[in-house]
Amino acid sequence: MADAADVERAAVLGAGTMGHGIAQVCAQAGIDVVLYDVDDAALQRGLAGIKKSLEKAVEKGKARRDEAEAALRRVTVLKDLDAACRRADVVVEAVPEKLELKRKLFAEVERHVAPEAMLASNTSSLSIERLAEGLARPERFLGLHFFNPVPLMPLLEIVVGPRTGAGVVVAAAALGRRLGKEPIVVQDAPGFASSRLGLALGLEAIRMVEEGVASATDIDKAMELGYRHPMGPLKLTDLVGLDVRLGIAEYLHQTLGERFRPPELLRRMVGEGKLGKKSGQGFYEWTE
Numbered sequence: 099m100a101d102a103a104d105v106e107r108a109a110v111l112g113a114g115t116m117g118h119g120i121a122q123v124c125a126q127a128g129i130d131v132v133l134y135d136v137d138d139a140a141l142q143r144g145l146a147g148i149k150k151s152l153e154k155a156v157e158k159g160k161a162r163r164d165e166a167e168a169a170l171r172r173v174t175v176l177k178d179l180d181a182a183c184r185r186a187d188v189v190v191e192a193v194p195e196k197l198e199l200k201r202k203l204f205a206e207v208e209r210h211v212a213p214e215a216m217l218a219s220n221t222s223s224l225s226i227e228r229l230a231e232g233l234a235r236p237e238r239f240l241g242l243h244f245f246n247p248v249p250l251m252p253l254l255e256i257v258v259g260p261r262t263g264a265g266v267v268v269a270a271a272a273l274g275r276r277l278g279k280e281p282i283v284v285q286d287a288p289g290f291a292s293s294r295l296g297l298a299l300g301l302e303a304i305r306m307v308e309e310g311v312a313s314a315t316d317i318d319k320a321m322e323l324g325y326r327h328p329m330g331p332l333k334l335t336d337l338v339g340l341d342v343r344l345g346i347a348e349y350l351h352q353t354l355g356e357r358f359r360p361p362e363l364l365r366r367m368v369g370e371g372k373l374g375k376k377s378g379q380g381f382y383e384w385t386e
């Protein structure tokens with residue numbers, strides 16, 4: 099694959115929250131996409147999600163109806179990995195955040211895909227070096243970290259492993275721009291750039307609540323009004339999920355040390371089922 103203009107076909111593995119969004123932005127950029135999942139219901143939900151999101155884009159005047167319809171026609175859903183990958187120029191994996199699951203999937207993908215295809219993981223925390231272990235062509239492999247919801251979030255974090263080839267990084271950045279994203283290039287370090295910085299702020303904000311420095315609302319206002327953050331760190335923690343943030347904090351604590359030790363308050367809230375928006379209660383109360 100020489101550059102992004104040559105990408106005609108993509109395979110997206112996993113049709114969940116991220117996978118269907120990634121498939122949508124590929125289709126809107128004129129790329130034929132196969133969305134693959136092991137679960138029929140997930141494929142149907144993914145396709146319905148793409149339809150709904152395209153419909154919204156038309157309603158808001160962000161896409162023309164004929165463009166949205168053409169994008170939808172470019173998406174095929176399949177439960178057959180071989181057929182999904184065989185003709186793909188790029189494969190983006192978005193299955194659950196489990197090292198062994200992803201590794202096993204990529205080992206199988208390599209058996210079906212063309213040798214020059216780009217292989218990418220949408221992992222939000224796992225090491226690209228470790229994910230690439232066992233691959234025959236690790237130089238084709240890298241992280242493409244999209245953000246949720248994919249059609250709306252402009253950032254693409256390109257994560258470069260020690261064996262990723264320079265040409266693949268250039269091609270990935272060009273592909274990102276073609277998908278309407280602003281790429282940043284980050285080395286394969288725990289938490290990359292986005293999760294590491296975002297979590298540092300989130301954990302400190304939780305410690306400030308713990309110490310009674312100010313209320314959650316006022317801490318969030320400090321960042322929203324004083325630093326122009328679109329959302330304060332505690333509200334964001336509620337949206338991401340306290341359990342998800344605790345999982346990443348534990349990983350960063352193990353890999354980067356004391357400064358990422360999860361605050362007791364975070365552990366206690368997760369233990370009490372206060373997971374944020376999805377459970378109705380976090381640093382804020384969430385009602386319909």
Ligand SMILES: NC(=O)c1ccc[n+]([C@@H]2O[C@H](COP(=O)([O-])OP(=O)(O)OC[C@H]3O[C@@H](n4cnc5c(N)ncnc54)[C@H](O)[C@@H]3O)[C@@H](O)[C@H]2O)c1
Binds near residue numbers: 111114191193
């Ligand atoms: N949700 C987010 O906000 C977010 C943001 C950035 C990155 N990520 C990362 O993206 C990846 C996917 O997250 P998600 O939130 O979309 O998960 P999700 O649970 O919504 O979707 C995962 C999908 O993968 C499918 N799946 C499971 N095993 C599979 C297999 N062997 N082959 C094919 N499909 C399989 C499931 O059926 C499900 O549909 C994770 O690595 C996550 O860390 C998530």
